[in-house]
Every structure is written in structure tokens, then in C-alpha cells.
Amino acid sequence: MRDITYAQAINEAMSEEMRKDDSIIFFGEDVGIYGGAFGVSRGMFEEFGEERVRDTPISELVITGCAAGAAMTGLRPIVEIMFSDFMMLAMEQLANQAAKNRFQFGGQGSVPMVLRTPGGSGTGAAEQHSQSLEALVAHIPGLKVVIPSTPYDAKGLLKAAIHDNNPVVFIEQKLLYRVKGPVPEVEETYTIPLGVADVKREGTDLTIITYGRMVQRCLTVAEQFAESGEANIEVIDIRTLVPLDKETLIKSAKKTGRVLIVHEACQTGGFGGELSSTIVESDAFFYLDAPVKRLGGLDVPIPYNPQLEAQVVPTEEKIIAAVRELL
Amino acid sequence: MKLPKTVQKELHYKMLLTREFEQAAAKLFIQGKVHGTAHFCIGEEATGVGVCSALEKEDYITQTHRGHNQGIGKNMDINRMMAEFLGKETGYCKGKGGCMHIADFSVGSLGANGIVAGGMPIATGAALSQKYRKSENITVCFFGDGAANEGAFHESLNLASVWKLPVIFVCTNNYYGMSTHINKSMNIEDISIRATSYGIKGLALDGNDVVTIYEETKKAKEYVKEHGPMLMVLNTYRWMGHSKSDSQLYRSKEEVEEWKDRCPIKRHREYLLENKIFTEKELDSMHEEAAAAVKAAVEFADNSPEPKIENIFDDVYAD
Numbered sequence: 001m002r003d004i005t006y007a008q009a010i011n012e013a014m015s016e017e018m019r020k021d022d023s024i025i026f027f028g029e030d031v032g033i034y035g036g037a038f039g040v041s042r043g044m045f046e047e048f049g050e051e052r053v054r055d056t057p058i059s060e061l062v063i064t065g066c067a068a069g070a071a072m073t074g075l076r077p078i079v080e081i082m083f084s085d086f087m088m089l090a091m092e093q094l095a096n097q098a099a100k101n102r103f104q105f106g107g108q109g110s111v112p113m114v115l116r117t118p119g120g121s122g123t124g125a126a127e128q129h130s131q132s133l134e135a136l137v138a139h140i141p142g143l144k145v146v147i148p149s150t151p152y153d154a155k156g157l158l159k160a161a162i163h164d165n166n167p168v169v170f171i172e173q174k175l176l177y178r179v180k181g182p183v184p185e186v187e188e189t190y191t192i193p194l195g196v197a198d199v200k201r202e203g204t205d206l207t208i209i210t211y212g213r214m215v216q217r218c219l220t221v222a223e224q225f226a227e228s229g230e231a232n233i234e235v236i237d238i239r240t241l242v243p244l245d246k247e248t249l250i251k252s253a254k255k256t257g258r259v260l261i262v263h264e265a266c267q268t269g270g271f272g273g274e275l276s277s278t279i280v281e282s283d284a285f286f287y288l289d290a291p292v293k294r295l296g297g298l299d300v301p302i303p304y305n306p307q308l309e310a311q312v313v314p315t316e317e318k319i320i321a322a323v324r325e326l327l
Numbered sequence: 328m329k330l331p332k333t334v335q336k337e338l339h340y341k342m343l344l345t346r347e348f349e350q351a352a353a354k355l356f357i358q359g360k361v362h363g364t365a366h367f368c369i370g371e372e373a374t375g376v377g378v379c380s381a382l383e384k385e386d387y388i389t390q391t392h393r394g395h396n397q398g399i400g401k402n403m404d405i406n407r408m409m410a411e412f413l414g415k416e417t418g419y420c421k422g423k424g425g426c427m428h429i430a431d432f433s434v435g436s437l438g439a440n441g442i443v444a445g446g447m448p449i450a451t452g453a454a455l456s457q458k459y460r461k462s463e464n465i466t467v468c469f470f471g472d473g474a475a476n477e478g479a480f481h482e483s484l485n486l487a488s489v490w491k492l493p494v495i496f497v498c499t500n501n502y503y504g505m506s507t508h509i510n511k512s513m514n515i516e517d518i519s520i521r522a523t524s525y526g527i528k529g530l531a532l533d534g535n536d537v538v539t540i541y542e543e544t545k546k547a548k549e550y551v552k553e554h555g556p557m558l559m560v561l562n563t564y565r566w567m568g569h570s571k572s573d574s575q576l577y578r579s580k581e582e583v584e585e586w587k588d589r590c591p592i593k594r595h596r597e598y599l600l601e602n603k604i605f606t607e608k609e610l611d612s613m614h615e616e617a618a619a620a621v622k623a624a625v626e627f628a629d630n631s632p633e634p635k636i637e638n639i640f641d642d643v644y645a646d
């Protein structure tokens with residue numbers, strides 16, 4: 001193992017797969033010489049050339065639809081949408097075309113594409129560059145949705161997404177791009193199958209179900225509770241929203257009897273509702289010692305001021321308070 | 328260019344087949360056998376037939392919601408088209424897509440689209456595949472005058488131009504986006520001038536002249552392989568309403584009648600007779616053949632099984 005950043009892990013996943021398979025091409029806004037707005041694809045243009053790493057006009061709709069059309073005809077495109085907020089500009093091609101293609105044409109074809117895009121707040125980018133929109137895409141049958149929380153997961157999950165024969169929305173976390181973590185040496189190839197949650201910390205008293213940037217925050221809180229001897233908290237990173245590993249969640253809920261769901265996205269209509277229902281509609285309901293609790297972002301756009309911005313998503317303090325309510 | 332007799336026959340037969348197909352489909356509608364909606368291209372047969380007959384099987388097309396002529400032009404199986412129209416298991420989409428989503432990947436049709444301009448980015452991507460693979464084939468992207476006002480039109484033509492992709496963007500201008508005449512939706516009369524904005528070639532043709540459309544598509548295919556995309560506008564007219572619920576208050580009967588006089592099938596028939604390419608008798612027998620094929624398609628569709636709810640999750644995801 002060596003420590004590399006989340007961004008580097010993503011770069012390695014793309015580059016390693018592109019070396020093996022010339023049907024993989026990569027395009028998006030400023031992904032070439034510039035290396036992507038967050039530098040994720042630095043060096044790829046130099047290695048793979050302008051046929052395989054393509055800068056596009058600022059045209060999210062056709063970037064996405066072009067990937068779908070190329071995927072339908074034998075390529076395995078990866079596209080980068082510069083901020084996940086810009087998925088709104090791509091939504092017609094993503095939701096009406098890529099997602100429905102196989103079903104509406106009676107299974108004639110498939111759309112093996114990956115749409116990579118950074119989500120989340122915390123960079124002072126304000127309302128239109130900070131959203132967490134995963135629930136929107138998770139709501140559309142035909143799409144798979146992945147949000148990795150560590151460099152290790154990012155690399156393994158992206159490889160699985162590239163190999164997947166469906167359109168995969170791969171939502172990266174912009175605040176994690178520079179975070180380092182252990183990843184196997186380059187020669188040790190691995191993938192992480194989509195649809196398998198990861199128990200990031202085992203515990204017995206309460207389960208936190210979370211994903212993305214909130215995983216580390218929940219782990220920090222869990223350690224604090226462990227140190228104080230107050231509670232032994234289990235932290236589950238769902239890693240993929242679609243497909244969802246319900247079994248792991250239900251099993252944990254049965255074990256601990258207390259469930260807190262944490263995500264950065266606005267609480268109303270957020271994916272937490274789906275996670276909560278997964279627990280309460282299962283036989284885990286009968287094992288619960290307290291109602292399932294959600295802690296999402298406030299139902300407001302992400303504000304600019306750093307103090308305000310930090311307070312509209314779950315903070316350590318808010319997570320601690322929510323845990324205490326449940327214990 | 329003098330077209331071979333076999334090509335003239337193909338063009339004429341496919342137009343007759345499209346006309347018969349749609350008339351039969353309209354009848355099924357009246358009989359209450361069609362669950363959803365339908366968009367007929369009667370009067371526009373020369374567009375899809377002329378363009379697609381000039382293509383090879385390996386060339387791709389993306390179709391519109393008014394695209395039976397395009398599918399038949401690309402040699403789709405009318406039995407499976409009719410079965411899909413009736414929502415049957417044997418239809419192209421196993422009854423899940425309906426006539427707005429007819430596709431046949433095996434003959435290069437990447438599908439009809441229920442979203443106006445929805446196929447334009449897809450076609451751009453298909454052409455990217457062809458260029459990347461250094462294929463000799465091209466993509467034809469069908470869309471209507473209404474689609475020319477969508478953002479997808481702009482983004483697709485621009486990207487295809489920048490990347491010099493082998494795609495012909497074929498606009499079947501029937502002058503109405505549902506009820507709205509193009510003189511209310513754009514400030515130009517000739518849609519092909521929009522090509523200039525993208526630095527590509529634009530061409531406007533009589534959309535009811537199947538022979539010219541065929542010939543120009545042959546030339547366009549060679550052109551786009553070498554120079555990148557072009558915009559070909561086929562000016563034509565839809566005789567019927569937009570869909571099943573259209574009382575057509577937005578246009579005059581005189582206007583419709585005037586265009587009916589310019590029927591692409593009648594025109595081609597007269598051309599074939601004048602040039603002594605086929606006799607009346609031969610043309611009549613082609614018509615009978617088309618009618619018989621459509622009758623058989625209706626029977627096939629009628630006798631086909633309904634899809635089963637047990638299979639509803641099939642094809643939401645690929646393995």
C-alpha cells in the first residue's frame with residue numbers, strides 16, 4: 001500500500017483501464033491540457049493524445065448525449081461534468097436517453113458510460129457549484145449511482161463503473177480530492193463491485209449510515225464516542241446508492257437497534273428517506289429501540305459565507321447531538 | 328445521374344409501404360386497437376425513404392417520433408414495427424417502447440425518440456464512434472423544424488463541427504411544431520442557413536422529391552466523411568394532424584390540399600411513367616405488394632402475444 005490522493009486514485013483508475021482497452025475514451029470541459037477543473041486528469045492528455053482525451057465546448061447536454069451515442073455504438077466513454085450542479089444542463093440526455101435506452105428499445109443495446117462529476121459544498125463556490133444532487137439521479141431507473149469516500153474506494157469503484165454496461169453517475173467529492181489514503185500498488189489491480197456497502201467501523205450500540213464526505217466526519221464522531229466510553233458506533237458507507245446494498249444496512253440495524261442516517265444533501269427528498277425506509281420496511285423494524293433518525297443538510301441552497309456554508313450541512317456537533325438523541 | 332431501375336423501384340416501393348403502413352395504423356387507431364398516441368408522416372414519405380435508401384446497413388440513423396418513413400427506408404421489419412405499434416411482445420421494443428421508440432440496431436437504426444432533438448446528441452456520439460474507429464460509415468440524424476430551436480441542436484451541430492464528425496443532420500421541415508408554424512418560432516424561412524453559424528455546409532431541398540433526396544444523400548455521405556457534418560433541410564408537409572388529438576384549427580384546408588397536390592408518391596409515379604421506367608401495371612402491382620405486406624403485418628401484430636408483467640424488470644439494466 002501507498003498513500004495517494006482521491007484525485008490521483010481516480011486518475012489511476014481511468015488511466016490504467018485506458019491502457020488496457022482502446023474503446024475507452026474520455027472527454028469533458030478542460031480535461032485535456034488543463035487536466036480538469038480539479039486537476040483529476042492531469043497527464044492523461046499527454047499520455048493518451050487528443051483522440052482519446054478530448055476537450056469539449058461548454059455543452060453539458062451534448063457531452064452527455066454524445067457519450068451515450070458513443071456507448072451505444074461500441075465505445076466505453078467516460079465524461080467529466082465540471083460540477084455536479086451542471087448535470088442539470090445534461091439531464092435530458094442522462095435521464096431520458098441514456099437511462100431509458102436499453103429498456104425502451106427492448107434490450108437491443110446498452111449504454112456503458114461513466115459520467116464523473118464532483119459534488120458537495122465546502123469550497124466557497126456557493127449556490128450553483130456546491131449541491132449534492134445524488135437523489136435526483138438515484139430516482140431514475142436505468143442509472144447507477146456511486147459516491148466514493150476514500151481513495152481506495154474511488155479507484156476500485158471507478159474501475160467497476162468503467163466495466164459496467166450501464167450508465168453510471170460517479171459523484172466525486174470535491175473536498176476529498178486532496179485527501180490521501182492507502183491504495184494498493186499500481187501492479188496490484190482490484191475493483192470494488194457496485195452495490196456492496198462497506199462497514200467502515202464496526203460497533204454495537206448504534207449504526208450510522210452515510211456516504212461521501214460525511215463518512216470521515218461520522219468516523220471521527222464514532223471515535224469520540226468510543227474514547228469517552230459513551231457508545232460503540234458502527235459506521236456504514238453505502239458507497240453506491242444504486243444498486244443499494246440493503247442487506248448490510250438491515251443486518252446492522254438489527255444488531256444495534258439504533259440508526260442514524262447522515263448526508264450532506266438537503267434533507268427533504270434526500271436519499272436518507274430511502275435509507276430510512278429500507279430499515280423500517282424490513283424486519284429490522286422490530287429490533288429498533290428508537291425511531292430511525294435522519295440528519296441531512298438544511299433545506300436551503302448552499303450559501304457563500306464560510307461560517308454559513310459550514311453550518312448548513314451536518315457538522316460534527318450536529319452528528320454528536322443526533323447520536324445522543326438516539327442513545 | 329441516372330438512377331438504376333432497382334433503386335427507383337426501392338424508392339417507390341418503400342414510399343408506398345410507408346403510406347400503406349400508416350394508413351393501416353390510422354385505421355387500427357380508429358378501431359381502438361392502439362393504446363398510446365401516434366405521429367404520422369403521410370406526405371413526408373420521400374424524406375426518410377430518400378435519405379435512408381442512399382445509406383448502407385452499417386450507417387447509423389437516429390429517428391424522430393414521426394419516423395416510420397425513416398425506419399422503412401432503413402429496411403426495418405414492418406411486422407415488428409406494427410407489433411410495437413400495438414404494444415405486442417413481438418414488437419421491436421417488446422411492447423415497452425411503442426411507436427415513438429421504434430429501433431432496430433441490426434439495421435443501424437439507433438432508435439426513434441420521443442424528445443424533440445433528443446436524438447441529436449446521440450447521433451453525434453455515434454458519429455464520434457465511427458470517426459474514432461476510422462469507419463467508412465456515417466450517421467444520419469433526423470430531426471424536425473421544431474428541434475432546430477432546441478439547445479441540443481446548437482450543441483450537437485457545434486460539437487460535430489468542431490470534431491469534424493461524419494454526420495448528416497437532416498431536418499425534415501414540415502413547417503409546424505405541433506400547431507406552431509415556423510414563422511412564429513424562428514425569424515428565418517430557410518432553416519439551412521443556420522449551418523453557417525457552425526461553419527458547416529447547409530443545403531435546402533424539396534422534401535417531396537425522392538430522387539433528388541436520394542442523389543444528394545449519396546453526395547452528402549462522401550462529403551461528411553471528408554469534411555465533417557452538414558445540415559440538409561428537406562422542406563415537406565405533414566398531411567395529418569400532429570397526433571391523434573389534433574383538430575388542426577391552426578391551418579387552412581386549402582393549405583393542406585395544396586400540399587396534397589404535391590404528394591411525393593404521386594410525383595414519383597408520374598416521373599417513373601414519364602421516363603418510361605415502369606408501366607402503370609408494374610406500379611399498380613408494386614402498390615398491391617405493399618398493401619399485402621402491410622396487411623400481413625397487421626395480422627402478425629394482431630395475432631402476437633401481449634407482453635407479460637413478469638418480464639417488466641428485463642432490460643432496465645444490462646448485465
